[in-house]
Amino acid sequence: MRRSLFRIKENTKIAPSVFRMVLEGDTGDITRPGQFVNIKLDGFYLRRPISVCDLSGDELTIIYKVVGEGTNLMSQMEEGKELDVLTGLGNGYDTSLSGERPLLLGGGVGVPPLYLLAKKLINEGKQVTAVLGFNTKDEIFYENEFKELGAETIVTTADGSRGIKGFVTDTMKDLDYSYFYTCGPEPMLKAVYRESKTSGQLSFEKRMGCGFGACMGCSCKTITGYKRICKEGPVLMKEEILWED
Ligand SMILES: Cc1cc2nc3c(=O)[nH]c(=O)nc-3n(C[C@H](O)[C@H](O)[C@H](O)COP(=O)(O)OP(=O)(O)OC[C@H]3O[C@@H](n4cnc5c(N)ncnc54)[C@H](O)[C@@H]3O)c2cc1C
Ligand code: FES
Numbered sequence: 453m454r455r456s457l458f459r460i461k462e463n464t465k466i467a468p469s470v471f472r473m474v475l476e477g478d479t480g481d482i483t484r485p486g487q488f489v490n491i492k493l494d495g496f497y498l499r500r501p502i503s504v505c506d507l508s509g510d511e512l513t514i515i516y517k518v519v520g521e522g523t524n525l526m527s528q529m530e531e532g533k534e535l536d537v538l539t540g541l542g543n544g545y546d547t548s549l550s551g552e553r554p555l556l557l558g559g560g561v562g563v564p565p566l567y568l569l570a571k572k573l574i575n576e577g578k579q580v581t582a583v584l585g586f587n588t589k590d591e592i593f594y595e596n597e598f599k600e601l602g603a604e605t606i607v608t609t610a611d612g613s614r615g616i617k618g619f620v621t622d623t624m625k626d627l628d629y630s631y632f633y634t635c636g637p638e639p640m641l642k643a644v645y646r647e648s649k650t651s652g653q654l655s656f657e658k659r660m661g662c663g664f665g666a667c668m669g670c671s672c673k674t675i676t677g678y679k680r681i682c683k684e685g686p687v688l689m690k691e692e693i694l695w696e697d
Contacts, residue, residue, distance in 0.1 A: 453664050454481040458537045461511065463529055467593045469518045470561065471527050472505075475535065479512050484544025485569035486635070486655055486687050489514065490663040492536040493522050499538065500526070501660050501682070503635070505564035506571070512539075515564040515593070541663055542686050545569050545653055547576060551630025554578055556603070557620040557644050559585040559636025563594055565655060569633055570603045581606065583623050585636065589614035621647045642695060654693065655686045 458477030466472050482489075482504055489512070490499040500522045506513035518524050529535075547569070554573055558566040563584050573580050580603040586592050587610045598605040606623055607615030616623060620636070621643045632652035634644045641654045658681040661669035665683035672681060674692045679685055 453538055453540045455538050457534045460529055460531055460533045467591050472515050475512045476510055479507055479510055481540025482507055485572050486544035486565050487542045490538040490541055493525055496522055499663055501663055503565035505567050517561045545633055545687050547572055550578055553630045554580055555629035555632045556582040557634040559640040562636030565635050570601050574602050583620045585620035652690045653687050656681050
């Protein structure tokens with residue numbers, strides 16, 4: 453983990469209430485897709501955790517949705533402002549287990565961490581299929597970016613206004629895949645878990661205190677004991693998940 457100052461290079465709206473922020477700074481501690489950063493905001497005691505979406509040299513991209521006061525403040529920040537950021541947090545996805553045809557399934561703001569994952573898997577020569585799920589066509593983002601990486605990209609919308617009508621899981625029975633990676637709201641993770649025919653990795657979100665393993669505020673029960681979502685997670689293996697209900 454590293455604490456350093458990042459300068460905002462870009463902060464643009466890419467969909468309703470969804471923003472992309474490009475930050476410049478020391479990215480040296482970020483080692484895997486699926487890790488997150490924790491951002492200090494003036495006037496807030498707790499930092500705000502956001503997944504790493506892309507990484508290139510000293511540039512780090514995050515995509516965030518405005519859901520409360522903290523993210524609203526972020527959406528108003530201008531280029532040049534400096535942010536205090538903790539980087540290198542969380543375990544991230546392990547690409548060594550993917551096999552040749554990994555399937556990536558993301559819902560809403562669960563899509564961003566899958567972008568850097570797709571990039572890494574494609575660089576490793578894997579044939580990636582990405583299923584990106586949204587409620588409606590206006591909310592879609594990063595479809596072209598996944599296509600440009602070379603991933604077979606499928607979009608689903610709950611209202612059927614674009615792509616396949618339904619949820620990301622509605623595509624799964626017709627796809628041939630060697631392994632899966634997913635990130636999104638918990639009901640979606642549970643549905644993916646149940647529908648999946650292979651092993652895989654799921655990224656969980658929990659409200660966080662410290663964000664680096666010190667407060668136990670994010671711990672959850674797994675088959676192999678309690679795990680801190682910020683430290684031993686946010687990515688858990690399918691085989692270790694214990695659903696609470
Ligand atoms: C590991 C991790 C990675 C994340 N990656 C992203 C990302 O890439 N893009 C993105 O838009 N969001 C992401 N989030 C969620 C993001 O941290 C919250 O939306 C943000 O902290 C809300 O701050 P706020 O002050 O705007 O809202 P608050 O006023 O704090 O809360 C507003 C609403 O959001 C819910 N909420 C707040 N924090 C969380 C949280 N940590 N998990 C689930 N629900 C929360 C609250 O219950 C409440 O309903 C991630 C969370 C975690 C734990
Ligand atoms: S948030 Fe403190 S241990 Fe995870």
